[in-house]
Amino acid sequence: MIGGSGALAAVLLFSAHAVAQRATVVPPPMRFESAEEHYNYLLDLADGGTQHTINSLPDWSGIWFSAVRANSLVHPTEMALTEEYAARYEEVQRQLREEGSVDYDRLTHCEPSGYPRWIVEPYFKEFALTPAQAWLMQDFQNETRRVFTDGRPHDIGDGHTWLGDTIGFWEGDRLVTWTLGVLPADYFRGHPENSAELQGVEVWQRIDGDGGERDRISVQATMYDPAALTEPFNMAADYYAAGFDYRIRYWECTTTSNAVQTAEGTTTHILPGEEDYKDPLGSVAPLEDVNR
Amino acid sequence: MRTNWLVGGYLAVAVSIGAPVWAHHSFGMFDQTNGNEVAITGVVKRWQFVNPHTWLIITVDNGDGSLTDWSFEGSAVPVLLQRGISGDTFVEGETLTVVAAPMKDGRPGGGMKFVVREDGSIVMPNDDGIPNASALERWPFETQ
Numbered sequence: 135m136i137g138g139s140g141a142l143a144a145v146l147l148f149s150a151h152a153v154a155q156r157a158t159v160v161p162p163p164m165r166f167e168s169a170e171e172h173y174n175y176l177l178d179l180a181d182g183g184t185q186h187t188i189n190s191l192p193d194w195s196g197i198w199f200s201a202v203r204a205n206s207l208v209h210p211t212e213m214a215l216t217e218e219y220a221a222r223y224e225e226v227q228r229q230l231r232e233e234g235s236v237d238y239d240r241l242t243h244c245e246p247s248g249y250p251r252w253i254v255e256p257y258f259k260e261f262a263l264t265p266a267q268a269w270l271m272q273d274f275q276n277e278t279r280r281v282f283t284d285g286r287p288h289d290i291g292d293g294h295t296w297l298g299d300t301i302g303f304w305e306g307d308r309l310v311t312w313t314l315g316v317l318p319a320d321y322f323r324g325h326p327e328n329s330a331e332l333q334g335v336e337v338w339q340r341i342d343g344d345g346g347e348r349d350r351i352s353v354q355a356t357m358y359d360p361a362a363l364t365e366p367f368n369m370a371a372d373y374y375a376a377g378f379d380y381r382i383r384y385w386e387c388t389t390t391s392n393a394v395q396t397a398e399g400t401t402t403h404i405l406p407g408e409e410d411y412k413d414p415l416g417s418v419a420p421l422e423d424v425n426r
Numbered sequence: 427m428r429t430n431w432l433v434g435g436y437l438a439v440a441v442s443i444g445a446p447v448w449a450h451h452s453f454g455m456f457d458q459t460n461g462n463e464v465a466i467t468g469v470v471k472r473w474q475f476v477n478p479h480t481w482l483i484i485t486v487d488n489g490d491g492s493l494t495d496w497s498f499e500g501s502a503v504p505v506l507l508q509r510g511i512s513g514d515t516f517v518e519g520e521t522l523t524v525v526a527a528p529m530k531d532g533r534p535g536g537g538m539k540f541v542v543r544e545d546g547s548i549v550m551p552n553d554d555g556i557p558n559a560s561a562l563e564r565w566p567f568e569t570q
Binding site for chain 1 (some may be wrong): 452453454455456458472474476477478479481483495497499502504505507508529531533534535555
């Protein structure tokens with residue numbers, strides 16, 4: 135039997151892939167009044183953007199993972215919140231302080247992470263780049279953000295959606311995006327909420343790792359939300375190149391999660407053998423079962 | 427240090443409380459506030475290596491002829507793959523001890539802190555919402 139330092143040494147063997155470096159925020163060059171102003175400033179700076187061909191686009195292939203603390207969100211938040219949103223955040227903080235956890239998280243009933251939470255969810259990211267569109271894909275419930283880089287303007291169609299509408303352009307190997315038309319959601323569990331007025335400008339870039347560090351794809355984002363923020367909020371996240379083989383499969387929450395909301399508004403689990411329990415492996419079927 | 431397994435019972439110890447960071451949902455159903463931990467030894471019935479969260483189900487012999495299935499929640503698949511933990515890490519029929527934050531309502535389940543194999547090696551499938559540093563430092567626990 136091992137214990138103490140021996141046990142910890144064994145644990146480290148299982149932590150070899152972990153990366154625990156908080157993403158560093160690089161603020162934009164000046165303060166902008168809106169996402170539109172910010173985006174157009176960068177577009178002008180890039181002389182309208184780089185017109186890539188399929189062969190000149192950067193290589194963002196592979197699986198990219200978020201590490202613990204690979205985003206810049208902290209408690210207490212550094213956001214300048216309006217009075218209404220500050221009060222909501224304080225209630226969440228009270229739950230964390232007094233109960234050790236938030237009472238409930240909207241993902242429990244299988245809502246998408248949505249934007250801006252998509253940026254920091256710790257599920258795998260994958261990228262597909264073409265001259266006209268960049269697809270930013272997430273393992274979490276197959277949420278794909280389509281970034282239109284062909285010069286078309288925003289179009290939110292019939293209304294706001296979880297991931298909103300995103301347009302963008304390339305400046306060399308950097309992808310600049312502008313997102314609007316989102317739904318009221320949150321930055322992450324236990325963090326402040328955002329309103330549907332939120333708009334975000336992001337700058338994406340692949341950065342080569344130095345000194346044995348993994349390559350990463352980094353995003354610097356600025357959120358503008360006149361209903362929730364009194365000042366723009368800058369955040370960052372890094373996604374590291376996975377050193378293991380993994381294929382993203384389709385999955386959704388309704389058949390794999392037994393987390394539910396109680397009558398008191400808190401969260402609990404339905405356990406195996408209890409009424410309404412869903413076998414999460416029921417959606418992964420061997421061929422003989424499929425043909426049965 | 428003498429090791430005593432607490433089978434099917436609770437071992438109250440002090441743990442540090444950390445804010446949940448990466449979980450898909452709240453961990454409010456697990457008793458972390460009072461610092462209670464359980465160390466449950468049983469035989470692996472299923473290792474559900476699925477998103478949004480993994481689950482380890484072990485069958486515990488209660489010593490009176492009855493068996494109880496205990497269910498323990500782990501972190502998400504992408505987080506565990508970063509730690510070298512896969513769908514093959516736990517094998518059906520394998521005997522393990524799971525150290526966990528218990529369900530507040532007393533049902534047979536919890537949030538995994540770490541798992542101890544029969545040879546004493548430790549695996550950490552826990553979510554960061556279930557901090558385990560304090561428990562690891564004190565492992566193996568001693569009973570009164």
